[in-house]
Amino acid sequence: MSKPTVAIVGRPNVGKSTIFNRIVGERISIVEDVSGVTRDRIYSAADWLSHEFNLIDTGGIDIGDEPFLVQIRLQAEIAIEEADVIIFLTNGREGVTDADEQVAKILYKTKKPVVLAVNKVDNPEMKDMIYDFYSLGFGDPHPISGSHGLGLGDLLDTVAESFPDPSEEEIEEDVIRFSLIGRPNVGKSSLVNALLGEERVIVSEVAGTTTDAIDSSYEFEGQKFKIIDTAGMRKKGKVYENTEKYSVLRALKAIDRSDVVLIVINGEEGIREQDKRIAGYAEEAGKGILFVVNKWDALEKDEKTMNRFNEDIRKNFLFLDYAPIAYVSAKTKQRVRSLFDLIITISENHSMRIQSSVLNEVIEDAIARNPAPSDKGKRLRIYYSTQVAVRPPAFVVFVNDTELMHFSYERFLRNRLRESFGFEGTPIRIITRARS
Numbered sequence: 437m438s439k440p441t442v443a444i445v446g447r448p449n450v451g452k453s454t455i456f457n458r459i460v461g462e463r464i465s466i467v468e469d470v471s472g473v474t475r476d477r478i479y480s481a482a483d484w485l486s487h488e489f490n491l492i493d494t495g496g497i498d499i500g501d502e503p504f505l506v507q508i509r510l511q512a513e514i515a516i517e518e519a520d521v522i523i524f525l526t527n528g529r530e531g532v533t534d535a536d537e538q539v540a541k542i543l544y545k546t547k548k549p550v551v552l553a554v555n556k557v558d559n560p561e562m563k564d565m566i567y568d569f570y571s572l573g574f575g576d577p578h579p580i581s582g583s584h585g586l587g588l589g590d591l592l593d594t595v596a597e598s599f600p601d602p603s604e605e606e607i608e609e610d611v612i613r614f615s616l617i618g619r620p621n622v623g624k625s626s627l628v629n630a631l632l633g634e635e636r637v638i639v640s641e642v643a644g645t646t647t648d649a650i651d652s653s654y655e656f657e658g659q660k661f662k663i664i665d666t667a668g669m670r671k672k673g674k675v676y677e678n679t680e681k682y683s684v685l686r687a688l689k690a691i692d693r694s695d696v697v698l699i700v701i702n703g704e705e706g707i708r709e710q711d712k713r714i715a716g717y718a719e720e721a722g723k724g725i726l727f728v729v730n731k732w733d734a735l736e737k738d739e740k741t742m743n744r745f746n747e748d749i750r751k752n753f754l755f756l757d758y759a760p761i762a763y764v765s766a767k768t769k770q771r772v773r774s775l776f777d778l779i780i781t782i783s784e785n786h787s788m789r790i791q792s793s794v795l796n797e798v799i800e801d802a803i804a805r806n807p808a809p810s811d812k813g814k815r816l817r818i819y820y821s822t823q824v825a826v827r828p829p830a831f832v833v834f835v836n837d838t839e840l841m842h843f844s845y846e847r848f849l850r851n852r853l854r855e856s857f858g859f860e861g862t863p864i865r866i867i868t869r870a871r872s
Contacts, residue, residue, distance in 0.1 A: 438692045439481070440599045443492040443519035445512050445543070447535035450527040451555040454582035456480070456493035459592070479688060481720070484592040487599060490688055492519065513542065518689075521549045521598045523591070524574060528554040528565040532572065540572045549598035553578045553591055611653075612783045615664035615690040616728070617718065618700035619710045623730040626766035627700060628652065628663055631775065656776045664690045687714050695827065696724035696782050696861070698775070703731040703745070703763070707752050715753055722828040724782040724862045725759040728775065733765035758854060760861055782861030787826045790857060795821050795831065802852040809845055816840035819871050830865040841868045 444452045460480040482491040494512040516522060524543055526536050543550050554566045557579035569577040578594065580587035616624040632654055652663040691697055697718040701711055718725055727749055735741065742763060749761055760778055764771045799821050808816035817836040824832050833849070835841055846866050853864060 438689065439488050439490055440520040441490045441492065441518055441689070442482075442521045442523060442595060443494060443512075443515035444523045444525055445494050445516060445539065446525035447533065447539055450525045451582040452493055452525050455523075455525060455553070455555065455580070455588070456491060458582055458585055458588055459484075459491055484596055487596045489520075489599070490692075509542075512539075516542065516546055516548070519548055520600055521551065521595050522546065523595065524550050524552045524572075526552070526554050526569055526572075526577075528557045528562065528569075528579065531565070532568050536572065540574070543574070550574050551578065551591065551594050551598070552576070553580050555580055555582050557581055557587070558584055611660045611662050612696065612779060613662045613664060613694050614696040614698060614779055614783075615694040616698045616700050617687045617690060617714050619702070619708060619714075622700045622702040622705075623766045624700050627698075627728070627730060627764070627772065630764075630766040630769050630772040631663065656773075659776075659780055661776070661779070664693055688717055691718050691721050691723060694723055695786060696726060696779050698726050698728045698779075699759075700728045700730055701749075703729045704734050707748060712752060715756060719755055719863055722863055722865070724779075724786040724828075725756055726775070726778055726782055726861055727753075727756075727759055727761040729761065729763045730766055732763040733768045733770060758860060758862070778861070785859050786828060786862040788829055788857065788859065788862075789826060790823050790829075790831075792822045795823060798852060798856045799833070799849065802849055805852075806845075806848055809840065809842055811840055814840060816845070824867070825865075828863045828865060829859065830867060832867045832869055834869055834871040836871065838868045838870050 444456055446452055460482045479493075480491050482489055492515045494515045522543065524539065526532070552569060552572060552574040554569050554577045557563060557565060558581045563579050566577040566579050578587060578591045580591055616627055618624055632652055654661045654663060699711065699715050699718065701707060715725070729745060729749075745763075746761060750757060753759070760782070762771065762775055762778060764775065766772065799818060803818060808818060810816065814837065818833055819836070820834045822832055824830050831853070833841070846868070850864060850866055853859065
């Protein structure tokens with residue numbers, strides 16, 4: 437199920453990063469009382485009541501001509517275009533400014549729902565400050581306080597009311613959905629064409645020439661697939677920003693809609709920090725994962741080249757030691773078709789269910805091999821385990837005291853499950869609960 441995206445948009449110094457941090461519950465964005473300090477969009481998963489969504493913190497929009505301010509304005513325009521719902525944030529203490537009106541003019545052009553929020557309304561006596569903001573033309577302003585957390589619940593209630601109806605999203609149960617994720621110019625579009633056996637996606641040596649997300653249906657040996665290609669940096673012919681920064685949001689959206697994520701690495705360039713960030717999003721989302729090293733034909737190789745690349749991937753992606761690695765060339769089509777078999781295997785593992793009786797036999801055997809730890813004379817006791825979800829597989833382990841389940845013992849149990857059932861290519865979750 438694809439998660440909706442919410443963008444916080446407004447001129448500089450209205451408190452966007454503070455509100456962002458309040459909503460996601462972590463201090464992710466830099467907060468500083470200096471105009472324009474947030475220079476890059478920041479993305480995070482967030483939730484409110486039963487709603488999960490992606491949240492974007494934008495740089496401020498201003499009407500100045502300096503390159504820095506122009507860049508911030510363009511960042512916000514991208515966020516506006518990508519968002520399902522927009523929070524238009526203003527500063528109640530300063531009233532409506534010319535810059536607020538300029539932001540409003542940009543937002544008038546979008547057909548997306550816009551929820552107006554007036555920040556820095558720190559106590560009930562200050563609520564009269566909001567009335568001037570009706571002039572912006574976005575309905576009832578929501579008084580909030582980022583510093584105190586006031587009014588955010590009512591704001592998020594209104595935001596959630598504007599989310600797209602999830603029931604409108606068609607999900608075909610017999611179709612495996614996979615996406616190709618990676619930095620610009622690693623060969624994602626070329627790989628799509630090689631997989632499909634036709635030139636369905638434009639291929640260019642210029643990074644970021646994919647203009648929009650393209651879903652391609654395909655059938656391989658009786659199994660139906662939907663290939664989700666990710667868009668690059670250009671929208672309507674205009675280059676908005678550095679491609680690597682823009683690619684993150686598109687990757688998030690594609691990851692949400694996928695069962696299996698192919699993390700494409702440029703064999704010529706090796707691993708970059710951006711590869712690790714994108715892989716982290718996929719793991720956090722609980723998707724099946726396959727590393728695909730493309731452009732393998734372009735490397736001068738000896739008998740140790742692949743082993744060295746394997747070691748490099750395992751060292752840089754310690755949290756994805758369960759993900760298989762494939763070496764391909766979209767240009768020569770070397771080993772490209774073998775990706776379908778790997779995707780099918782990962783999808784089956786991602787959806788695997790284990791009978792409770794078999795699961796508990798494996799857990800009991802694991803405990804016999806490596807007894808549960810004790811702390812201050814109290815030993816962890818595991819009573820029963822059961823699987824509660826798939827995609828990814830998730831298991832609840834009932835114990836006498838959840839505080840006694842050390843992360844190292846949880847990792848031991850996870851490894852035993854992999855030894856017994858495989859689970860190649862899929863994360864697995866272990867949830868510890870006290871037996872009531």
